[in-house]
Amino acid sequence: MGIFQDLKWGAFLFMVKKMAQPKVFLPAKLVCGIIASNEAHFEKAEEELVVLYGPVDLKSPLFAFDITRYYEAEMGACLGRRFLSFEKLVSPERLSDIKLETNSLERKLALAFGAPSRPVNLDPGILRPSSLIMATAKDFSHRVPLAHGIYAHLELLFVKNAVKVLDWTYPDFRQEGYQAFFLQARRLLLRQLKSLPPRS
Secondary structure: OHHHHHHHHHHHHHHHHHOOOOOOOOOEEEEEEEEEOOHHHHHHHHHHHHHHHOOEEEEOOOEEOOOOOOOHHHHOOOOEEEEEEEEEEEOHHHHHHHHHHHHHHHHHHHHHOOOOOOOOEEEEEEEEOOEEEEEEOOOOOOOEEEEOOEEEEEEEEEEOOEEEEOOOOOHHHHOHHHHHHHHHHHHHHHHHHHOOOOOO
16 A cells, blocks of 8 residues: 555655646737828837837838728728837737837827827737737637737637648738738748757
């Protein structure tokens, strides 16, 4: 009986040693999409985002945002979209707070432009070596609750040097232009992560 108990105790200790231990998350690259109808709105939004999150290290071309008319009633027609990535890496746990901050910034920009509705739409997300995760306040079956009513939307996966779309990837994120930007931002992220000290 004593031998049997010793064997069980040994197996338990082995299991504890093999059990995965939580580690601090790798920092992620903050990205933000800006939807607006004129260059003044884009420039002001970027200026305010830099105040909050530091220098931009990559800016996408201006893409036509014409794949949906969802925002036209609120923001007008002829909308464009531009993405920014930021040099300073962030903790992934910050994503819900950042979404709340950009929501507040949208309201601030509406006041600054004297707009009765929303002149700028801001979509923050985090870029990780394996994925792009965007923040949203809209619930859906595949979205993960974070905090404060904000959900994580897994938008894209990265496999080696290619992009993999998912069943729920938004149609505009399937465009080559978008994906080229995120691959370039990912290369910047990988270089930054290599320069970090080893994690304990």
